[in-house]
Amino acid sequence: MDFTLSPESKMMVKAASDFCEKEILPIADSIIENNDYPEDLLVKFAKVRMLGLAVPKEYGGVGTTNLNIILIAEELGKTGTVCAWPMLMNNSTAETIYRWGSEAVREKFLPPLCDGSAYASTAFTEPATGSDPTAITTTAVPDGDDFIVNGAKRYITGGNKKGYGVFYVKDGELKDQKANVTALIVDKSSEGYTTSAPWEFMGLEGMNCVDVFFKDVRVPKSNVLGERGNGFRILLHWIAVERIEQAGYMVGLGQAALDQAVKYTKERLVRGKPMAFMQGIQWMLGDMKSRVDACRYLTYRAACIHDEEGPFDVVSSELKIFVVPTIQEVTRMALQIHGAYGYSKEYKIEGLFRIAAHAGIVASSTELNKTIAGSALVR
Amino acid sequence: MNIIVCIKQVPDVKEVSWDPKTGSLIRKGIPSIINPNDKNAIEAALQLRERHGGEVTVLSMGPSQVEDALREALGMGVDKAIQLTSKEFAGSDTWATSYALGLAVRKIAQYDLIICGKEAIDGMTAQVGPQLAECLNIPQLTYALEIEVTNSKVKIKQKLGDFHRLLEAPMPALITVEREANKPRVAPMDTILEAYGKEITLWDADDLDGEDENFGLKGSPTKLTRVYTPKLIKGKVEMLEGGPEEAARKCVEKIRARYII
CATH class of the missing domain: 2.40.110.10 (Butyryl-CoA Dehydrogenase, subunit A, domain 2)
Incomplete structure (x- = not known):
């Protein structure tokens, strides 16, 4: 068992982080104002080859691992925007088409999903x-x-x-x-x-x-x-992929919430000293860090099982059961640390807290996933 | 058209702090990055390759971890990477660095342009590019904002304070680029994967066929005597009354009275 990311993966993380800083964060506010992202967003993802990541090169893809996709999803999650979803939707849909499609279907639909000309x-x-x-x-x-x-x-x-x-x-x-x-x-x-x-x-x-x-x-x-x-079987495959991607996104969101909390506690003075020196605050930060790390490695494990072609439907359900509420709690704790400021739209944590709420509902509910994971134990 | 880009690996200054007692840089645990200005040089080279074809080779001198910087450049899309690593190079100042890079460029032999960043964020001397051009006896076009290549000639728009100058030179030539010249691209995911499949050429002092006394510390005329943080002089704040023009006039009078201007 090796918890070290490969140099390629580390460079992909850095590239994804650079991309977010250059292309996503500058448009974050306008997406909320317009309730829409720019039409060329997908083309921008395609330019840095973030589409068709799991699709082999011969169909216009990149041919990399599902773990690397999750690492990229994590960086996008840190932005606290919805920009991850067009990119992840193209990736999970393309992966599903590659896995289940005939040669003719692959040749017809995969290139436009990989080159950014078609939203999935x-x-x-x-x-x-x-x-x-x-x-x-x-x-x-x-x-x-x-x-x-x-x-x-x-x-x-x-x-x-x-x-x-x-x-x-x-x-x-x-x-x-x-x-x-x-x-x-x-x-x-x-x-x-x-x-x-x-x-x-x-x-x-x-x-x-x-x-x-x-x-x-x-x-x-x-x-x-x-x-x-055979559609329902295909759907179950796609939704398991989607759950892992969503968990990667949530880990990034949780990390961003923790980062915001750490920054705030270092800057905010209480009786002349930064809040960060208060034991109660340190306990909260330590708690949040351990939760984010636990979610991160559980998610990476699911992605690795997917890469190894192992059964990942139940482990992806475990992510919905554990990662989603845990990260939601992390964003709540980060908001609490910010006090009234955290409840203000002036601070990033407000948006992170709100966006985290979707994850227990979108791409299947947490409760449904408890049934999937629990029933697998007694089947 | 074949282009050589010289890059330097530097500590990420956003993460760097100074030890106030020793006055030295605390490098422990500090991540290393490609000198940001050198990324502009890589981007300029890649854009020229896209317009005119050819190959881009990235060249860097430094210890073994320089490989990370070279891999990142390969990830951005350069074709080849050469690393100059040897204990003889240790302690090089800008002159000795230019000397070793010059020998490496001569060994590469086939090139039309050399592109460097204007300066490195750690030393901020802006000397290596111009010295390398002198070493190779080729024209140097510094502080480029724009680069254009036509009929074996290279033209640049040079940033010179508040002025711009248009310069032209026959190739081969050396260009140093400004930060505003372009926005370095994000490394595409597929190119990153390819970057780790490529071989990096390693050259040591013996491969360069130079004079031993010109390498590294021995060959460096610059001797570092001390690094220190200047003491801050604390003064009294004086608020100037009146409108903007009147306050500015009072301010100038006070500065004149102290013979600053």
Whole structure:
């Protein structure tokens, strides 16, 4: 067991940190004001080759490890912005397409997801279902060489951005079978594809989560990802990848909260001395540090298991169970240390605290993941 | 077009502190970085390669950990890296450094341009670039804000205080670049991975075919006698009354009275 990062990984972390300082932090406030990120954000990620990270070079990717993706996600998490999500969505969607797609599907969809010309989305949730595949109502009915898709999807990240999305639909020809969910890759500029205005989420300004409506949208049968009827299995793979990425992001967020707290306690004077000298404060900082480190290494472990092709669905659920509430508590402690200032939008910790709240809900709830991890023990 | 970029690994001054008793730099635990201005030199070279083709070679003298700086330059996209490492080079001042770099450039032989940062953040002498040009007997174009290459000639816009000058020279030539010349690129993730697959050429004093007495401390005319922090002179603060013009006039009178201007 080696806890040392390779020199390549260390340099990637530094490059990601440089990128955040140069490209993300200067636009952080405007993203919140506009409830949107600049249209060329994905191109900027592509320029530094942060897209298609797990995709082999022959499809336009970088071909690096999942651990390195998590290290980059951590740096993006430190910015406390939603900018990580378009990048992580492209990476997790591209990884899923590479893993499950036919050669034709890989050749068609991976290059635009890697070169920044297409924003990726993944869509399962519907107004009446979050995790139950039997409750899906969006249908895909075969018609010649196409499917005709009708229905609606809810909370779709980047659903309003041009590019491609993997949409999980009920396959019209398989409706009598138990496994009847098919993964379809949909061009988001297709005729009949429309979206709502973005949802306004606490702490996730600029996330571009929208509802998507399909009205007789024609999707070529050649756009099926994997086998027809195998969609739910593909979804479970993608969501496990997403959970690890989210945990990496949360570790970065927690580190940023800790850094803010340390900085504040060194600057803030109480009875003429910096707060940092107070034992009670030091206990809090030590507690926060140990929590962030524990979350970090649990997350790295999950990424390494993914790299080793081991089963990572349960370990990714463990991240939701442990990392999410732990980092949320770290951001709360950092806010508490700041006193009333922490509750003010003038201070970064306010934003970090709010954005951390999403993680127990987005990309499957903490409670659902407790069921996944717990049921695996008694199966 | 083949370009050599000379870089220096320096302590990250944001992290550096001084020992007030000894007056020396506390280097323990301080991370080393590529001299920030040298990153502008790398960026300038990469941009010229993108326009005119060719190869960029990065060259640095220093102990074994200089490899980290060279790997980072490879990560930014340079093609080759050469490291000058030898105990004979220890203690080099700017003259001895220029001498060793000059020998290395002669050994490389095929080049059109040498690009250096204007100065290093640790020494701030701005001497190595110009001395290297003298050593090689090639034209030097310093403090470049912009670089343009046409028909075997290089033109720069030179920053000279409040003025700009346009300079031109035949190639090969040496250029030193300003911090404002460009924004160094972030190393792309795929290039970082490639950087660790590349071999770094190692040359020691024997490889350079120079005179032993010109290397390192022996070959350094600059002798460091003392490093110290100047004592701060504490004065009395005097607030000047009146509007901006009147206050400025009073201020000038007071400065004149003390023969400062």
